[in-house]
Amino acid sequence: MGLVRSKESRESFDRSQHQAQQEMHKVKHQVNSEEARYNKQANEYSAERKKSWKHAFFALHWEKRLIAVCIYLIMSQWTTALIPYWYEETIEMTRKMLDGVLVLTLLFPAVAWVRLLAGIFVVIWSVRAGGHAYELWDSVASYEGVRNSFSDYHPYVWLVGLIWCTYEIFNQTVRWTWHVMILLVIQFIVFGALDSFTADELWDQVAWLTGASLVWLIAVHFRSISRRFPHMWRGSVRYPIQMLISAVVLISLIVTSGVSMPRVQPILQDPYTTWVNGGYGDGIGGGTSQANATSGYSRTDQELGGGFTLDFTPVMNVTSDVRGYWRGETKFTYNGDGWEDSVSQLDEPLPNEQLSLDMRPDELLPKRRIEQKIEMLNEETYQVLFGMGTITSYEIISSEQQGTVRWGARDAELWYYSKPESYPKAYNIVSESVILEPDLAIQATKDGSTPEYGLDQNWDPYLQLPDTVSARVKNLAYDLTRDVENDYERAVLIEKYLREEFFYTTKPDLSKKKSEDFVDSFLFEMREGYCDYYSSSMAVMLRSLGVPTRWVKGYAPGTNTYMMDGGRPDQMNSPADDLGSATYRVTNADAHSWVEVWLDEYGWVAFEPTPGFNLPIISEDTDSEKEQAQEPELKQEESKPDEQKKEESEASLPAWVEKAAQIIIMLSAAAALAYMLFRWSQVGFSLRWFRLLSKKLSMRERIILETEMWLSYCRMKGWRRAKGETVREMVARSFTQDDNRRHAAEQIVAAFEEAKYSGRELNEEDWQQLKNAVRRFKHPRSTVL
Numbered sequence: 001m002g003l004v005r006s007k008e009s010r011e012s013f014d015r016s017q018h019q020a021q022q023e024m025h026k027v028k029h030q031v032n033s034e035e036a037r038y039n040k041q042a043n044e045y046s047a048e049r050k051k052s053w054k055h056a057f058f059a060l061h062w063e064k065r066l067i068a069v070c071i072y073l074i075m076s077q078w079t080t081a082l083i084p085y086w087y088e089e090t091i092e093m094t095r096k097m098l099d100g101v102l103v104l105t106l107l108f109p110a111v112a113w114v115r116l117l118a119g120i121f122v123v124i125w126s127v128r129a130g131g132h133a134y135e136l137w138d139s140v141a142s143y144e145g146v147r148n149s150f151s152d153y154h155p156y157v158w159l160v161g162l163i164w165c166t167y168e169i170f171n172q173t174v175r176w177t178w179h180v181m182i183l184l185v186i187q188f189i190v191f192g193a194l195d196s197f198t199a200d201e202l203w204d205q206v207a208w209l210t211g212a213s214l215v216w217l218i219a220v221h222f223r224s225i226s227r228r229f230p231h232m233w234r235g236s237v238r239y240p241i242q243m244l245i246s247a248v249v250l251i252s253l254i255v256t257s258g259v260s261m262p263r264v265q266p267i268l269q270d271p272y273t274t275w276v277n278g279g280y281g282d283g284i285g286g287g288t289s290q291a292n293a294t295s296g297y298s299r300t301d302q303e304l305g306g307g308f309t310l311d312f313t314p315v316m317n318v319t320s321d322v323r324g325y326w327r328g329e330t331k332f333t334y335n336g337d338g339w340e341d342s343v344s345q346l347d348e349p350l351p352n353e354q355l356s357l358d359m360r361p362d363e364l365l366p367k368r369r370i371e372q373k374i375e376m377l378n379e380e381t382y383q384v385l386f387g388m389g390t391i392t393s394y395e396i397i398s399s400e401q402q403g404t405v406r407w408g409a410r411d412a413e414l415w416y417y418s419k420p421e422s423y424p425k426a427y428n429i430v431s432e433s434v435i436l437e438p439d440l441a442i443q444a445t446k447d448g449s450t451p452e453y454g455l456d457q458n459w460d461p462y463l464q465l466p467d468t469v470s471a472r473v474k475n476l477a478y479d480l481t482r483d484v485e486n487d488y489e490r491a492v493l494i495e496k497y498l499r500e501e502f503f504y505t506t507k508p509d510l511s512k513k514k515s516e517d518f519v520d521s522f523l524f525e526m527r528e529g530y531c532d533y534y535s536s537s538m539a540v541m542l543r544s545l546g547v548p549t550r551w552v553k554g555y556a557p558g559t560n561t562y563m564m565d566g567g568r569p570d571q572m573n574s575p576a577d578d579l580g581s582a583t584y585r586v587t588n589a590d591a592h593s594w595v596e597v598w599l600d601e602y603g604w605v606a607f608e609p610t611p612g613f614n615l616p617i618i619s620e621d622t623d624s625e626k627e628q629a630q631e632p633e634l635k636q637e638e639s640k641p642d643e644q645k646k647e648e649s650e651a652s653l654p655a656w657v658e659k660a661a662q663i664i665i666m667l668s669a670a671a672a673l674a675y676m677l678f679r680w681s682q683v684g685f686s687l688r689w690f691r692l693l694s695k696k697l698s699m700r701e702r703i704i705l706e707t708e709m710w711l712s713y714c715r716m717k718g719w720r721r722a723k724g725e726t727v728r729e730m731v732a733r734s735f736t737q738d739d740n741r742r743h744a745a746e747q748i749v750a751a752f753e754e755a756k757y758s759g760r761e762l763n764e765e766d767w768q769q770l771k772n773a774v775r776r777f778k779h780p781r782s783t784v785l
Contacts, residue, residue: 061109061110063219063220063222063223063226064105064109064110064219064223065105065106065109066215066216066218066219067171067174067216067219067220067223068102068105068106068109068171069102069106069212069215070212070213070215070216070219071167071170071171071212071216072098072101072102072167073208073211073212074187074208074209074212074213074216075098075163075166075167076095076098076208077205077208077209077212078205079091079094079095079098080205081191081194081202081205083559084312084559084585084587084589085312087612088559088560089130089131089133089156090130090156090159092130092133093126093127093129093130093131093156093160094126094159094160094163096125096126096129096130097122097123097126097127097160097163097164098163098167100122100125100126101115101119101122101164101167101168104118104119104122105171112168112172115168116168119164119168122164123157123160123161123164124157126160127156127157127160130156131156170183174216174220175220175223175224176220176224177217177220177221177224179220180213180216180217180220181217183213184209184210184213187209187213188206188209191205191206191209210251210254211251211254214250214251218246248664249664249665249668251661252660252661252662252664252665252668253661253665256658256661256662256665293306293308293309294308294309294310294311294588295308295309295310295311295506295588295589295591296311296313296315296588296591297315297328297380297382297553297554297555297588297591298553298591300341301331301338301339301340301532301553302335302337302338302339302340303337303338304337304338304339304518304532304533304536305337305338305508305510305513305518305529305532305533306510307506307507307508307510308506308507308530309506310506310588310589311587311588311589312587312588312589313378313587313588314377314378314585314586314587315376315377315378315380315555315586315587315588315590316374316375316376316377316378316386316555316586317374317375317377317561317583317584317585317586318372318373318374318375318386318558318583318584318586319372319373319375319581319582319583319584320370320371320372320373320388320581320582320584321370321371321581321582322368322370322388322433322581322616322618323557323560323582323584323616324370324388324389324433324557324615324616324618325388325554325555325556325557325592325594325606325615325616326372326374326386326387326388326554326555326556326557326558326586327386327387327388327389327391327412327552327554328382328384328386328413328552328553328554328555329383329384329411329413329552329553329554330411330412330413330550330551330552330553330596331550331551331552331553332411332461332462332464332550332551333461333464334464334465334466334536334539334540334543334551335466336466336468336469336516336517336518337518338518338532338536339536339551345408345409345410346406346407346408346415347406347407347409348404348405348406348407349394349405349407351393351394351395351396352393352394352395353393354392354393355391355392355393355394355407355409355412356409357390357409357412358409358410359410359598359603359604360603361434361601361602361603361604362601362602362603365434365435365601365602366434366435367432367433367434367435368432368433368434368435368618369392369430369431369432370388370389370430370431370432370433370618371428371429371430371431371581372387372388372428372429372430372431373397373426373427373428373429374386374387374426374427374428374429375425375426376423376424376425376426380423381421381422381423382416382423383415383416383417384413384414384415384416385405385414385415385416385424385427385429386429386554386555387414387429387431388429388431388433389431389432389433389606389618390412390431390432390433390603390604391412391414391429391430391431392430392431392432393429393430394414394427394428394429394430395427395428396424396427397424397425397426397427397428398424398425398426398427399422399423399424399425399427400422400425401418401420401422402418403416403417403418403422403423403424404416404417404418405417411550412604414429433618434602434603434605435618436602436605436618438488440601441486441488441599441602441605442486442488442489443486444488444599444600444601444602445486445487445488445599445600446485446486459548462543462548462549462550462598463543463546463548464543465540465543465544466517468516468517468520469517469519469520469540469544470515470517470520472520472523472524473517473519473520473523473540473541473544474541474544476523476541477494477541477542477544477545478544478545480493480494480497480541481493481494481545487542487547487597487598487599487600488599490542490545490547491538491542491547491597491599491605491607492607494538494541494542494609495538495607495608495609498534498537498538498609498610498611499534499608499609499610499611500611501527502522502527502528502529502533502534502611503527503528504528504529504530504610504611504612505528505529505530506530508526508528508529508530508533509526509528510526512525512526512527513525513526518533518536519533519536519537519540519541522536522537523537530610531592531593531594531610531613532593534609534610534611535551535552535593535594535595535609535610536551536593537609538595538607538609539551539595542595542597547597547598548597548598549595549596549597549598550595550596550604551593551595552593552594552595552596552606553591553592553593554591554592554593555586555590555591555592556586556590556591556592556613557584557586557590557616558584558585558586558587558590559584559585559587560582560583560584560585561582561583561584561585592610592613594606594607594608594609594610594613594615595607595609699755699762699763699764699766699767700755700762702767703751703752703755703762703766703767703770704752704755704756706767706770706771706774707727707748707749707751707752707755707770710748710774710777711727713778714730714734719734719735727749727752728746728749728753731745731746731749738780740776740780741777741780743776744773744774744776744777744780745773745777747769747770747773748770748773748774748777751766751769751770751773754766
């Protein structure tokens with residue numbers, strides 16, 4: 001009798017196994033049929049999309065728009081990083097172009113030919129708008145005016161056009177994730193090198209690059225998946241939202257972990273930084289004495305010439321209500337090779353004392369009072385205090401070593417002496433600049449107002465020329481100015497000639513030099529050079545015409561720090577600071593030389609003969625500017641306690657970014673915990689669920705464990721096995737009235753019995769079918785494939 005029952009049990013088990021296998025094959029067939037149908041629909045849909053021009057113009061294309069924004073952000077960070085190296089007008093033109101191209105891409109993400117045609121006009125518009133903003137482009141609307149402007153500034157068109165081409169190349173050719181990764185690695189290497197081997201701090205740019213590249217990777221991944229499986233994404237926003245949330249959480253995690261790390265000083269320092277901190281050597285530019293040196297404020301100018309490499313190490317921050325040249329010292333003895341020191345009689349003025357001048361402009365002429373605050377950024381020592389125009393008073397704010405200030409009333413120089421050598425960390429300068437009116441300057445400088453050389457010892461130093469100056473230099477100066485009868489126009493004509501006829505380079509070809517005279521060799525043999533060549537040539541040529549001239553060295557304006565933070569030229573004076581004005585970062589690369597010409601009633605007036613440099617135009621004070629000038633000391637006192645906080649805020653991310661990142665991380669952690677509890681509740685809070693996280697389980701073990709968790713879920717819902725009852729018997733008894741759950745439960749039982757008792761090797765497909773059956777059991781109204 002027992003043998004009969006055993007035989008019947010085996011037959012019953014075999015029948016149930018056969019029935020379960022039939023059901024599984026039936027489900028597989030249904031899945032394959034559905035997939036084939038979806039593939040067919042997807043192919044038809046793709047073909048329809050390609051034929052429709054409306055899709056190209058009006059479809060969402062959100063991933064292409066997102067990629068365009070990422071490229072825009074990355075190239076904007078490159079533009080910001082290049083601010084210390086490019087002219088401000090070039091930065092502004094590039095930013096305008098990027099803004100315009102981004103708008104085009106957002107409007108026409110899938111129509112490349114429209115973007116390319118419109119992009120040409122965007123490039124031209126951005127160059128022209130930037131030129132107008134900096135008064136570079138000729139405002140004359142005639143053909144001749146446009147032709148002259150384009151011939152002078154066409155390099156801007158090619159440079160901005162090249163950047164635009166780079167943008168479009170990235171947009172069209174970067175199609176795979178490994179492309180983005182390669183670009184990101186290259187950018188990390190370049191920015192890391194710039195951050196290590198220059199004075200630039202590029203942490204903010206690196207953070208933006210990383211974030212934009214992560215989002216770019218997500219968009220490229222989505223575009224790749226949507227091309228392979230277009231039917232999966234038709235009308236679906238679930239996956240894009242999941243990717244967006246993942247990107248936001250990941251970036252927030254990076255920001256939060258970065259700002260939470262303790263700040264410690266580096267234990268080891270790279271050799272380059274150690275060498276730089278040890279000193280910069282002799283400078284060049286604004287007076288040079290060493291060939292193949294680096295740019296900077298030189299100590300001696302008796303032998304000019306040679307080449308140099310630009311050094312962008314910061315020298316000082318100048319806060320001023322006017323952008324200008326920061327004047328150091330003047331020289332008036334030309335020796336044929338350079339300029340020699342000639343310090344006049346010096347006085348010892350008191351701080352904030354009104355400084356007197358031996359040679360003053362007319363008191364009735366309109367003037368501009370200019371306040372400047374100089375904060376040194378290096379440990380170098382200098383012989384002079386720097387200031388704009390004619391200095392009228394000074395005040396030392398901070399100095400490690402007490403020094404003595406001497407005033408040269410003849411040439412308006414502030415000399416600084418200390419033993420041992422030191423230099424003030426910060427000081428205030430008040431200057432005065434005459435408002436130049438060309439028509440009045442022409443009338444004031446007609447011939448006969450200045451005595452010839454040798455007749456007046458007061459003027460002889462500014463007319464002196466050595467015997468090395470050749471006749472052809474003097475003849476050239478005469479030929480350029482033969483049609484004018486006043487010193488102002490003579491200076492303007494020679495300045496224009498030098499700016500237009502010679503090539504600017506920091507490494508002139510010295511092999512072309514044959515003449516013994518520095519100026520003669522530049523004008524007739526080399527015809528290329530930098531500021532020292534141009535300024536010396538203008539001084540010598542004007543002196544040959546009897547126009548008093550002196551050679552000046554100092555620093556060009558530098559870069560507006562507001563522009564370095566991404567500001568626009570029309571907003572440069574918007575941020576408030578100590579003096580309610582702008583701050584300029586001056587580096588060794590800004591070391592410069594120019595000339596000052598005596599224009600009778602106007603006194604000494606600066607001229608700029610070097611191409612690529614532009615003297616700012618000084619205008620009269622407005623009422624608001626005068627009001628600001630009356631309270632500088634009060635504003636300085638109020639701002640001193642906040643200086644340290646300001647420095648800290650400039651060196652880190654904005655506070656709202658850090659706060660937002662921390663909030664996102666906390667919300668993400670809470671959401672993850674809630675999701676884990678929800679998933680755990682779905683298996684009846686069974687501890688077996690944690691075993692499923694192990695990667696060492698085989699497919700057979702996973703199927704058995706999943707079934708056991710399903711049984712825990714059933715117990716939690718009230719479907720319990722009776723004592724001595726099998727799983728199949730429990731299913732047959734519990735779900736007689738619920739066909740959907742009964743079919744899903746029978747499939748679960750069949751999979752469980754096959755994993756428990758059969759010898760067939762199970763695979764991933766069997767595991768996924770069991771999970772789908774569990775989902776259908778828990779959500780009987782939904783269909784899961």
